[in-house]
Amino acid sequence: MGPSNSTRTVAFVVDDEDVIASTLELILLSRGFAVRSFVDPADAAEAARSTKPDFLLTDVMMPKLNGIELAIKVKEINPECCVLLFSGQASTSDLLARASEEGHSFDVLAKPVHPLELLSKISDLLGESMPTREVSRSVEAAD
Numbered sequence: 132m133g134p135s136n137s138t139r140t141v142a143f144v145v146d147d148e149d150v151i152a153s154t155l156e157l158i159l160l161s162r163g164f165a166v167r168s169f170v171d172p173a174d175a176a177e178a179a180r181s182t183k184p185d186f187l188l189t190d191v192m193m194p195k196l197n198g199i200e201l202a203i204k205v206k207e208i209n210p211e212c213c214v215l216l217f218s219g220q221a222s223t224s225d226l227l228a229r230a231s232e233e234g235h236s237f238d239v240l241a242k243p244v245h246p247l248e249l250l251s252k253i254s255d256l257l258g259e260s261m262p263t264r265e266v267s268r269s270v271e272a273a274d
Contacts, residue, residue: 139165140257141182145175145189145201155188158246162253172196176204183209186257188249191218191226191239199230202237213256217242 142164146152149170156168167182169175172193179187187205189198196204202214216227219242227239240252 139163140185141165142167142186142188143175143179143184143205144168145172145187145193145198146170147172147190147193151190155249158249159188159253162250172198172201176201179205179208179212184212186253187212187214188253189214189216190242191216197226199226199235199237203230203235206235213253214238215240215252215256217244219243 140163142159144152144155144159144166145168146155147170152168152170156166159166164186167175167178167184169178172189173196175187175189176196184205187202189201191198193201198216198218202216205212206214214237216237217240227237230237238252238256240249
């Protein structure tokens with residue numbers, strides 16, 4: 132899948148914990164993504180109207196708008212957007228089951244996730260090969 136707004140893949144990162152959103156943003160920036168991070172899912176949904184993301188990485192459990200609701204909104208705006216959810220809470224399965232009943236299917240990673248596992252999953256979703264050596268070095272340097 133090609134990027135929608137430039138030669139770089141546009142990724143939105145959403146987590147209501149700023150440190151997590153910022154960390155994920157740095158990981159994706161190191162991979163060459165054009166990244167926008169958000170702590171408020173409603174802001175991300177609004178931004179998706181003007182900057183259609185190629186990829187959405189979002190926490191599931193957030194106040195006001197959960198990650199599944201956000202993913203559905205973003206997919207309505209940009210059906211080609213790839214979505215990866217992540218969660219550290221067991222209650223996520225109920226939300227995913229409900230979304231599935233409504234015809235929505237999303238990949239989910241459990242928190243915490245190692246940066247290389249995250250990048251590998253993103254690469255699989257986007258159908259791109261990942262330069263493992265370069266990414267490994269930059270991730271190890273960050274540790």
